[in-house]
Amino acid sequence: MSLIDDELIKVASLLGEDEAVKIVRSLVKLKEATDDAIANDTGVRINIVRKVLYKLYDKTLVACTRIRDEKTGWYIFYWKLQPDQLDAFVRSRKKRTVEKLRTRLEYENAHNFFVCNKCGDIRLPFEEAIESAFRCSKCNSQLTDSDNSKIVDELSKMIQKLESELME
Numbered sequence: 001m002s003l004i005d006d007e008l009i010k011v012a013s014l015l016g017e018d019e020a021v022k023i024v025r026s027l028v029k030l031k032e033a034t035d036d037a038i039a040n041d042t043g044v045r046i047n048i049v050r051k052v053l054y055k056l057y058d059k060t061l062v063a064c065t066r067i068r069d070e071k072t073g074w075y076i077f078y079w080k081l082q083p084d085q086l087d088a089f090v091r092s093r094k095k096r097t098v099e100k101l102r103t104r105l106e107y108e109n110a111h112n113f114f115v116c117n118k119c120g121d122i123r124l125p126f127e128e129a130i131e132s133a134f135r136c137s138k139c140n141s142q143l144t145d146s147d148n149s150k151i152v153d154e155l156s157k158m159i160q161k162l163e164s165e166l167m168e
């Protein structure tokens, strides 16, 4: 299996359908196939196969050819992967992720944070903590300041990694 196919399978898993990976693998193998053929090959139910194909089509990761069956007059759809579209798709996803991470990093850098040591899910920036006089809104315990340098570090690393991948 080539690198491109590996990437496609990664993308399939990003689509959030468990069966997408099987379907993409099947298309790699069959090259061009009808939804029936893919369903037979994978054992995935036909309605799921169609749903995944439409999602991939929507992202232009698969192309579709329509052929009219001479006997029945029905149209038959043949699906195939478009690996050349993959790179653009992956890049745009990465760019969006970098933007989100940057926003988060700016937020982390711009604030001091206070946490409740009893409730794991209470974390407020200074501006909000001061409004409640540094008391937890759930249990009324004293909030304590928390060091976010680890978070900042991790965010920075993730951004660096993605940016270097985008430079390739």
Ligand SMILES: [Zn+2]
Pocket: 116, 117, 118, 119, 122, 136, 137, 138, 139, 140, 141
């Ligand atoms: Zn609390």
